[in-house]
């Protein structure tokens with residue numbers, strides 16, 4: 001029997017994880033909470049890009065308009081961002097990716113980055129929330145410069161570009177699904193249970 005089952009299971013949590021979920025699924029909040037608990041960094045590509053925009057770096061200047069429109073930054077740029085971040089010291093023992101991958105080519109790239117490091121993804125957890133709840137939540141947490149149109153664009157981009165990752169990771173036996181239409185605390189508990197099983 002595998003050592004990851006039975007008594008040792010509680011200390012053998014997954015450490016290389018992707019959190020998947022539509023805008024408004026609570027993914028960012030959950031990633032931060034789980035990271036603290038699992039002892040791995042939460043890596044949010046959205047946060048990284050927002051910092052670059054705020055700092056006015058060349059990357060920030062390239063992506064600002066795209067982000068404001070609710071569209072996706074190109075895969076090659078994202079590959080550079082994520083390759084550099086996953087090479088940092090704190091990510092060597094594991095990571096929780098929030099917001100990457102977002103397209104099938106990005107999923108392929110992530111596999112390649114990890115293979116290069118001699119490691120593999122251990123789990124992908126989808127925080128599932130019904131579409132009508134997402135629209136409601138998106139309007140509630142609307143950022144100052146977000147219009148309803150940008151919110152609709154983000155949801156459409158998720159459906160078109162990111163949702164195919166669900167099948168991609170399911171086919172590879174990596175997908176776990178969590179009901180995200182619950183309180184934040186309940187979702188955190190459910191995620192921890194899955195990641196520690």
Ligand code: AMP
Pocket residue numbers: 023045046047049066067068070071072073074078098099100101102106154
């Ligand atoms: P987030 O905070 O994850 O919602 O990301 C905010 C914005 O950053 C997105 O709407 C995209 O414009 C951009 N972004 C973040 N991660 C990615 C990614 N993996 N691929 C392309 N664009 C991204």
